[in-house]
Amino acid sequence: MKRFSASGFRIVFLAVYFVLMVFPLYWIVITSLKPQKEIFTYPIRYWPDHLTWQNYANIIKISKFQIYIGNSLLVSLTAAxxxxxxxxxxxxxxxxxxxxxxxxxxxxxxxxxxxxGFVSLGPLYMMMTKMDLINTRLSLILMYTVGLIPFSTILLKGFFERIPKSLEEAAMIDGCSRLSALIRVILPVMLNGITATFIFAFVQNWNELFMAVMFIDNESLKTLPVAMNSFVMKFDIDWGSMSAGTVLFVIPTVVLFAVAQRFIVDGLTQGAVKG
Structure with a gap:
C-alpha cells in the first residue's frame, strides 16, 4: 500500500508538473492562431472558434521578419x-x-x-563607442564570444579530462606533433562534446536580448529577440503577432536542445574511458 501511494503521488506530481510546463507553450500557440477579437474575449476560450494564420502572415509580410532572422543567424552562428x-x-x-x-x-x-551581465554594461558600452562599433553586428559577435568563452571552456575541459592521455601519446609516438594528435585523434573523439558546446553557444546567442537592445538601434540590424520586443508598444501589446513570432522563434531552439541532449550524453559516455 505504501509503495502504491508513493508511486501514485509521483505520477500525480509529474503530471501536474508536465501540465504547468506545457500549458504556457500551448497557450502561445493557440493565441497565435486566434483572430484579434477572440484574444480578449471573456470568459477565456481555450480553443478558438475560428483558426487563422493571419498573425503569421502579418509578421512575415508586414514586418522585416526575414531581415531579423538573417541578423540573428549571422550573429549567432559566427559567435558560436x-x-x-x-x-x-x-x-x-x-x-x-x-x-x-x-x-x-x-x-x-x-x-x-x-x-x-549588467555589471559590465557601462564599460562595454563605452568601449564599443570608442571603437565605433555601436549599431554593428560585430559588436554583438564580440560581446557574445567574450561572454561564452569561460563557460564553454569549462564544459569542454570536462570532456578532455575524460579522454585518456594515452591516445595522443600513442599518436605522438607514431610521429604526430601535439597539434596533429589533437586534430587527428582527440577532436574526432571529442566531436559530440564540441557539437554540444556549439549548440549551447548558438542557443544562448539566439535568445540573447539584453546586449542586443543596448548595442543595436538600427532597424535593419536588429536581431529577432529585439524585434519581438518591439511588439510591446506604449499603450498596447500585439499579442497575436507576438505569439506567432514566439512560435517561429522557439522552433529552432527546441530542435537544437533536443539534438544537444543526445550529443551531451553521447559525449560523456564516450569520454568516460579510463586509460
Missing amino acids: LIVSAIAVLSAYVLARHHFRGHGQIMLGFFLTQMLP
Whole structure:
C-alpha cells in the first residue's frame, strides 16, 4: 500500500508538473492562431472558434521578419563558431597542462559566471563607442564570444579530462606533433562534446536580448529577440503577432536542445574511458 501511494503521488506530481510546463507553450500557440477579437474575449476560450494564420502572415509580410532572422543567424552562428574554436584550444591546454596560475584562471572563469551581465554594461558600452562599433553586428559577435568563452571552456575541459592521455601519446609516438594528435585523434573523439558546446553557444546567442537592445538601434540590424520586443508598444501589446513570432522563434531552439541532449550524453559516455 505504501509503495502504491508513493508511486501514485509521483505520477500525480509529474503530471501536474508536465501540465504547468506545457500549458504556457500551448497557450502561445493557440493565441497565435486566434483572430484579434477572440484574444480578449471573456470568459477565456481555450480553443478558438475560428483558426487563422493571419498573425503569421502579418509578421512575415508586414514586418522585416526575414531581415531579423538573417541578423540573428549571422550573429549567432559566427559567435558560436568562434567560441567553439577558442574553447577547444583553451580547454585542451587547461586539461592537459598544469602550470603556474592554472587554478587562478579556472577561478576567474567560474567567477565570471556569477556576475550579472549588467555589471559590465557601462564599460562595454563605452568601449564599443570608442571603437565605433555601436549599431554593428560585430559588436554583438564580440560581446557574445567574450561572454561564452569561460563557460564553454569549462564544459569542454570536462570532456578532455575524460579522454585518456594515452591516445595522443600513442599518436605522438607514431610521429604526430601535439597539434596533429589533437586534430587527428582527440577532436574526432571529442566531436559530440564540441557539437554540444556549439549548440549551447548558438542557443544562448539566439535568445540573447539584453546586449542586443543596448548595442543595436538600427532597424535593419536588429536581431529577432529585439524585434519581438518591439511588439510591446506604449499603450498596447500585439499579442497575436507576438505569439506567432514566439512560435517561429522557439522552433529552432527546441530542435537544437533536443539534438544537444543526445550529443551531451553521447559525449560523456564516450569520454568516460579510463586509460
